Amino acid sequence: MVFRCAIDAHWTLHFASDGVEALTGYRPDELEGNAVVSLEALIHPDDRASVREVIDEACRGVGRYRVKYRLQHRDGTDRWVLGRGAVVRDEQGERVLEGFIEDVTEQLTRQRLLADAELRYRSIFEDSVIGMFQTSIDGHYLAANRALADLYGYDSPEALIAGLSDIATRLYVDPTRREEFTTLIREHHRVADFESEVYRRDGSRIWIAENAHVVFGPDGQPLYYEGTVEDVTKQHGYRKQLEYQATHDPLTGLPNRNLLQDRLQQALRQAQRRGSRGALAFVDLDNFKFVNDSLGHGAGDRLLVEVARRLKASVRESDTVARYGGDEFVLILGDYEGLSDTLHILHRIQDVVGAPIALQGHQIHVNCSIGVSVFPDDGGDLEVLLRHADAAMHHAKTLGKGQFQFYTESLNVAARERLALDSALRQAIEQDGLHVVYQPKVGAHGQLYGFEALVRWDSEAFGSVSPARFIPLAEENGLIGHLTWFVLRHACHQAATWRAQGHGHLRVAVNISPSLFREKDLAALVQSVLDAAGLPPENLELEITEGMLMGDVQRALAVLKELKAMGVFIAIDDFGTGYSSLAYLKRFPIDILKVDRSFVMECDLGNEAVAITRAIVSLAHSLNLRVVAEGVETASQLAVLNALGCEEFQGYLFAKPLPGPEAAAFLDAAPAA
Structure with a gap:
């Protein structure tokens, strides 16, 4: 009998499985809610006090109990039973008892007979319907009966002993269970109701409960373990079902408030x-409420199930989506890297919830209002964080629904600024509000080798926006491809103009976004831009970062080979700040290494930066690569870098990034390369 009952004077039953009728003679509906008789009244009068004492002690301590006592059957007979259970909290958070009551009358009888005749009747061990065993201290079977062999799916006890040569690794699904078993026996000389999941011979799994003790020799040393094994798969399933029901919403399957x-x-x-x-x-x-009122509660339930599914699919597996009640959900987004990540997931939630849902032939659109509290800043427990998030959610509703708000106003300000910046960037891309500038790349004596093309944004609302601010934003919101192609088109047309004016040796360098680098037809797209501009591939240099090469190596290698086959030059930008794997320098078709400005800025200070720069230059030259130093600002830096062997330089020492006309003037004034 599987049950759940109140902790009160009558052990009032909330639930009883069908097995109760065979055990007591009463149907579940006659016992639930004390309809005919209470569980307390069924316990033998002589046992009631001891049963209550055991359970009360469990309530005060570990929360689990095991007790044998007599139950009075409806027909007047007494049954010996084994009661096992635990104190848990139900769906309303109230403490209740959950457990099992088994008829052990026959078992007790058999145990008494076994104790009386163990030496004379070996057949009791061999013919018992309960699995019995003896195992060595180090985990090998010494003896097993037919019932245990049948339980584990072996043809005979001998086959079981031979097949389970190592109990820890061959029997238990979790190998650490054998260590826990031996630890308990070592500490208490016995284990009771030790439940574990085990493999049968055919690979299927069952749950067992073991009762075992140590057999000691005359010298007090442990000789072996012996005990019994029972199949408790059904009982375990019942308990898991009850635990799940106590911690999960029955409609959506999401965690509830308890979990x-x-x-x-x-x-x-x-x-x-x-x-x-x-x-x-x-x-x-x-x-x-509109869906519930117009289409009915059934449609409302289907809507909640679909929203729950979408929310769960919108977050990481490590995050939690819970149904708090009615049409309210709570998400726990753990370990997100700052405001940007949080905004990204909130936008995704709004998008998936707002997507159309088909209900009874209608396309339903449901928006959501979201309030956000940040932990541990806004609170350290569920009640406080929920209260703050709820307040922020209601504030979002007052602003017009379909919005989100943070509990902390400073985060709201930052979120609004980021949203405004995002909107302005999209508008700038659509309305050609960006422009390209060109930073010269020169030799030690000022001879011009080419330019690096860089994008700039002067916004009416935000003024001159730093690339360090808007390029990461473009990476996040999917606009980086538009930016890259914008720069590439302008740079190629400008370089074609310079070539037509007699500067055929100049190369223009353009940064390629990692996300764009993963496109299947990158080489074909680059070729189309070159064709449209009338620029030969040898006048184009594509700059990529080290991180691009460290993911899908085969894909990266294939794309780079396609670009090299076209005739463009490949440069590694910011070398030394990322993975800096020497393996890819040999393997990938690279022409140029650009020393990161962080090393260039310190190369004239005599510290480890100059040693790193020297190593980079030496490595590059050994692989026949050209070295470019970026961020050169002083004459002393130029002198050191020139002495180390850098071939090209760019930085404020020579010129800031220049608009097209100024770049043309610089070109006209520069000495021949």
Whole structure:
């Protein structure tokens, strides 16, 4: 009998499985809610006090109990039973008992007979319907009965002993269970109801409960373990089902409030260990009442199930999506890297929730309002974080629904600024609000080798926006491809103009975004831009970062070979600050290494920066690569870099990035290369 009952004077039953009728003679509906008789009344009068004492002690301590006592059957007979259970919290957070009551009358009888006749009747071991065993201390079977062999799927006890040569690795699904088993026996000389998942011979899995003790020799040393094994797969399944029902929403299958508390504690502990932050998002559907009222509660339920599925698919597996109640959901977003990551997931949630949902032949659009609190800044427990997120959510609704708000105003300001910057950047791309500038790349004596093309943005709302600010934003919102092609087109047309004016040796360098680098037809796209501009490939230099080469190596190698076959030059930008793998320098078709400005700025100070720069130059020359130093600002830096063997230089010492006309003037004034 599987049950759940209240912790009260009558052990009032909330639930009883069908097995109760065979055990007591009463149907579940006659016992649930004390409809006919209470569980307390069924316990033999002489056993009631001892049963209550055991369970009360469990309630005060470990929360689990095991007790044998007599139950009075409806027909007047007494049954010996084994009660096992635990104190848990139900869906409303109330403490209740959950467990099993088994009829062990026959087992007790057999055990008494076994104790009386163990020496005279070996057949009791061999013919028992309960699995029995003896194992060595180091984990080998010494003896097993037919019931145990049948339980584990072996033809005979002898086959079981031969087949399970190592119990820890061959029997237990979790190999550490054998160590836990031996630890308990070592400490207490016995184990009771030791539940584990085990493999049968055919590879299937079952759950067993073991009762075992140590057999000692005359000298007090342990000789072996012996005990019994029972199949408790069904009971384990019942318990898991009850535990799941207590911690999950029955409609959506999402964690409920009970489990939400536990998940948040885990996220808080992780944030504390890593010194990071997380977010708790309170999501409320804006148009749910309209769906319920117009299409009915069935449609409303299907809507909630679909929204739950979309929310779960929008976050990482390590995050939590819980149904808080009604049309409210709570998300725990642990260990996100700052505001940008949080905004990204919030936008994704708004998009997936707002996508059309088909219900009863209608396309339903449901928006959501989201309030966000950040932990540990805005609170250190569920109640406080929920209260703050709920307040932020209601503030979002007052602003017009379909929006999100942070509890902390400074984050709201930062979020609004970022959204405004995102909108302005999109508008600038659509309306040609960007322009390209060119920074000269020269030799030690000022001879001009080419230019690096760089994008700039002068916004009416934000003024001159630094590339360090808007390029990462473009990477995040998917606009980086538009930026890259914009620069590439302008740079190629400008270089073609210079070539037509007699400067055929000049190369123009353009940075390629990692996301663009992964496109299948990158080489064909570059070729189309060159053709449109009328620029030969040898006048184009593509700059890529080290990180591009460290993911899908085969894909990167194939793309670079296609570009090299066209005739363009390949440069590694910011070398020395990323992975700096020597293997890819040999393997990939690279022409140029650009020494990062962080080394250039310190190369004349005599510290390790000059040693690193010297090593980079030496390595590059040994591989027949050309070296470019970027960020050169002083004459002393130029002198050191020139002495080390750098061939090209760019930086404010020579010129800032120049608009097209000024770049042309610089070109006219530069000495011949």
